[in-house]
Amino acid sequence: MKKKFDFGICGAFDFEEKTTGGQSVKTREFYLALKDKIPENRIRILESTMCRKNPTSFFIQILRMMFSCSQVIIFPAQNGIRVLAPLLVLLRRATHTKIHYSVIGGWLPCLAEQNKKLRKALLQFDCIFVETNFMKTELEKMGFSNVYQLENFKRLQAVREEEVCEVGNPVKLCFFSRVIKEKGIEDAVKVVKRVNREQGKKMCVLDIYGPVIASYQEEFIALQNTFSDEIRYCGKIHPSESIYTLKKYDIQVFPTQYATEGIPGSIVDSYFAGVPVLASRWNSFHDVVEEGITGIGFVLGDPEDFYEKLCGMLQDTDKLKAMKINCLLASRKYAPEAGIEKMLQIVNR
Numbered sequence: 001m002k003k004k005f006d007f008g009i010c011g012a013f014d015f016e017e018k019t020t021g022g023q024s025v026k027t028r029e030f031y032l033a034l035k036d037k038i039p040e041n042r043i044r045i046l047e048s049t050m051c052r053k054n055p056t057s058f059f060i061q062i063l064r065m066m067f068s069c070s071q072v073i074i075f076p077a078q079n080g081i082r083v084l085a086p087l088l089v090l091l092r093r094a095t096h097t098k099i100h101y102s103v104i105g106g107w108l109p110c111l112a113e114q115n116k117k118l119r120k121a122l123l124q125f126d127c128i129f130v131e132t133n134f135m136k137t138e139l140e141k142m143g144f145s146n147v148y149q150l151e152n153f154k155r156l157q158a159v160r161e162e163e164v165c166e167v168g169n170p171v172k173l174c175f176f177s178r179v180i181k182e183k184g185i186e187d188a189v190k191v192v193k194r195v196n197r198e199q200g201k202k203m204c205v206l207d208i209y210g211p212v213i214a215s216y217q218e219e220f221i222a223l224q225n226t227f228s229d230e231i232r233y234c235g236k237i238h239p240s241e242s243i244y245t246l247k248k249y250d251i252q253v254f255p256t257q258y259a260t261e262g263i264p265g266s267i268v269d270s271y272f273a274g275v276p277v278l279a280s281r282w283n284s285f286h287d288v289v290e291e292g293i294t295g296i297g298f299v300l301g302d303p304e305d306f307y308e309k310l311c312g313m314l315q316d317t318d319k320l321k322a323m324k325i326n327c328l329l330a331s332r333k334y335a336p337e338a339g340i341e342k343m344l345q346i347v348n349r
Helices: 022-035 055-068 078-095 108-114 116-122 133-141 185-199 214-224 239-246 265-272 303-315 317-334 336-347
Strands: 005-011 043-047 069-075 098-102 127-130 147-149 171-176 204-209 231-233 251-254 277-280 295-298
Touching: 005 022, 005 055, 022 043, 022 069, 022 265, 022 336, 043 055, 055 069, 055 078, 069 078, 078 098, 078 108, 078 116, 108 116, 108 133, 127 133, 127 336, 133 147, 171 185, 171 239, 171 265, 185 204, 185 214, 185 231, 185 303, 239 265, 251 265, 265 277, 265 317, 277 303, 295 303, 303 317
Parallel strands: 005 043, 005 069, 069 098, 098 127, 127 147, 171 204, 171 251, 204 231, 251 277, 277 295
Antiparallel strands: none
16 A cells, blocks of 8 residues: 655754754755655655654654655664664564665764664664765674665755855965864864964964854853954854855865764865865765865874864965865765765665
């Protein structure tokens, strides 16, 4: 018997866009791209954040989704997958619904290795979509055969080549992420100040964008008190303004200290804006950044290497300009049309 809906999607949609986190952005982007391929009335959605607010109501809704949808795809973060994975495996026995998991970030291999119960549940999923080949390989080492790589796509309009800005003097840098120590904000500030101090002039300026995490508020205020006119905090911006904002810059610095990043949305945005990145080499770095083509990498957690690589980019502005064009070319692989078509071919095989 044919079910009422082709797809059910459970994730943190946040359609009012009160947050700019990767989880809500990825969930919304997937839903909007799927609507272009499948009639909206064949898609059922469920806001996963209601699980915390009203667990009983959420359980009823996920039960209805499993009985009414041919396929269900979930977009939980680390805490959510521990609950949803065993629940969906149990419900699938009664509903015969295909279940899929789209992973946000790069932490799943580590969590699956540590949590045998979760690993056992995930092995029974029809498909697990990961953002990078590194993650796919790590999970396959644990015996997974249901893992597929699917890039973190976005519905964005790339700037035209003639819109790409000339390299500024001073060179304009931006930090475009959650403002927290683990994202490397303190290293970024120290390195920019050191470059300008040792060169004896303002070689570069840094603008910081992103929400300041509540637990980091006091430390960030103290950090701001050390800023001079070479560094500014510009607040957070609406996701729809990311390309307009980023295209004014020459380099996005991404000095994350999280080895388990997946495909950072800010780097995808950067490519659409024609802005190369200077990033720490997290586990999946080479799945996202083509060294010397779309960006430059430095040793994760090493501010000295960060400093040296930034100096190199500032000194070779011709290469920096060429990298801007390369980023526009790289943005094509993150177009939603290609990503959603790839996903549909896999789940409908």
